[in-house]
Amino acid sequence: MKTYEFLKRNALLLLLAAAAGFSGGCNQTEIDMFPADESGIVSTDTQMGYLTDENAQREFVTVEVRERGGGSVSLYLRATKKSGTASEVSLVYAPEVLEAYNEQTGNSFEALPETAVGFSSGKFSLAAGSQQSGELTLDYALTTEQTVGATYVIPVRAEVVSGELKMKSEDAEYLIFLNVVENPGDCDKGEDAAKVFCVMETNDVNPLNLLSFTLDDSGKYLFDALVLFSDNIILDETTGTVHALVNDNIKYILRSILRLCRSVA
Known part of the structure; x- marks a missing residue:
């Protein structure tokens, strides 16, 4: 208890000394406040676009798919600012996007064949005054060629068809990773088996x-x-x-x- 009181008392003295030194060592004349230099800031009216999934995930998304199963992923076109002009953007299957990713990361992911991928609509429509398009549903289906435990990728790229929207290459490319897992089991042990x-x-x-x-x-x-x-x-x-x-x-x-x-x- 004596040790605690000693430490508490000395800590308080140090705190008071530090506060006194700070208040006595500073005054208004020593602090110069100048307006920020904004000469290097260049504003732009360019509307930039990028792809996301329904959770606003950019660049890629990972989903789990059952063996010989299928599913869908919803993608959206979003913009950094509004524009008075509507834009239309197409979405295409782009295996070269995965090839570049594998080369850059040292991976060897295999693309899901284009024949196993379908689009509900091949285009995004971004209305004037809007910063998000409606969803574009991308459907996929696995076959016996895909194996459990492996990961396959659906590579896509967005291409501006009309409008003032601009897209950088990294914002126009999207990878959908499909982790193939084993089908769940069942409890059907036969008609004569006891039910648990x-x-x-x-x-x-x-x-x-x-x-x-x-x-x-x-x-x-x-x-x-x-x-x-x-x-x-x-x-x-x-x-x-x-x-x-x-x-x-x-x-x-x-x-x-x-x-x-x-x-x-």
Whole structure:
């Protein structure tokens, strides 16, 4: 306790001394405030464009795709400023973009064949006075030629067709990385097999843990169904009525499932 009081007292003295030195060593005449030199700043009226995904990710995006599955990625054209003129930009399959990336980074990613890629529309339309286009959906589908554990890339490039919009090469190029993962298993062990149910609370257990239990011989999931305790029966002593209360963990799970269903639909 004595050591603590000694350190606290000396620290306070040092702080007061430092404050006194700072206030006494500085005055207004020693600080000269001049306007910033803006001679090197050049303003521009040029509207510059760049590509992003739906989360405003630039240059590239990585998605997970199941073996022999497919999916889609939404891309957008964005601009640094508004313009009084509308612009139209096309999106094309560009394997040379991936070739340059591999050479620059020392990688050897393989491009997904152009035949496995489709565009809902080959062009972005940027309206006058807008800084973002509508989405352009890019669909893809894997075949037996793509293997689990590998990563394939869809390389694309944007090209201005009309309008005042300008795009630098690095902003016009986009890479979509597809990580191919194994298809999920199932729990179909046959019509005569016993059905295994798991009933659990979610307060301190993650329901996804059930996916870790599989049968050695078939690889099928052990559990056929998961039952979550979702409602707590609450008696309101004031009114004498009974209510069902859903806890926060169940709410989170249900909302996550709802978001997933909406994204797939």
